[in-house]
Amino acid sequence: xxxxxxxxxxxxxxxxxxxxxxxxxxxxxxxxxxxxxxxxxxxxxxxxxxxxxxxxxxxxxxxxxxxxxxxxxxxxxxxxxxxxxxxxxxxxxxxxxxxxxxxxxxxxxxxxxxxxxxxxxxxxxxxxxxxxxxxxxxxxxxxxxxxxxxxx
Numbered sequence: 001x002x003x004x005x006x007x008x009x010x011x012x013x014x015x016x017x018x019x020x021x022x023x024x025x026x027x028x029x030x031x032x033x034x035x036x037x038x039x040x041x042x043x044x045x046x047x048x049x050x051x052x053x054x055x056x057x058x059x060x061x062x063x064x065x066x067x068x069x070x071x072x073x074x075x076x077x078x079x080x081x082x083x084x085x086x087x088x089x090x091x092x093x094x095x096x097x098x099x100x101x102x103x104x105x106x107x108x109x110x111x112x113x114x115x116x117x118x119x120x121x122x123x124x125x126x127x128x129x130x131x132x133x134x135x136x137x138x139x140x141x142x143x144x145x146x147x148x149x150x151x152x
Contacts, residue, residue: 001021001024001065002021003019003020003022003068003072004019004020004072005017005019006019006034014039015038018036018045019034019035019036019072020033020034020035021034021035021065021069023065029049029050029051029126030049031047031048031053031061032048032049033046033061033065035065042066042069051126051127093125093127097142099135100135100138100142100144101139101142101144103121103125103135103138103139103144104139104144106120107139117136118133121135
């Protein structure tokens with residue numbers, strides 16, 4: 001994780017500081033955050049990520065950056081904040097039979113909701129369109145989804 005100051009504003013005896021925080025993960029996923037430190041609290045002003053973060057990932061993002069951010073700016077770290085170890089931006093998608101079965105479940109749920117199934121798989125797995133199409137094809141080959149074309 002990299003943290004560096006972006007800018008600071010001092011007013012009325014207090015200061016508000018903005019920091020750029022970059023998290024890089026072994027699977028080439030990354031998150032870049034513009035964090036604000038004001039009155040001993042961390043707020044997130046802007047987030048960019050590849051692949052996109054889920055809502056669950058966003059809820060824990062402040063916990064991931066809070067400890068290292070307080071270390072860099074010299075503030076006192078709250079006691080409940082821990083130092084996260086290396087982690088992925090999202091949980092790993094299961095491989096093999098379980099992964100193909102979950103792809104089929106996501107695919108059918110998206111169809112029932114009237115949503116693009118490929119986009120649903122991309123969102124669920126965090127993979128690219130090409131990789132998601134490959135996962136869908138594997139689920140079809142395993143018999144979890146109906147064939148794409150019926151030959152006559």
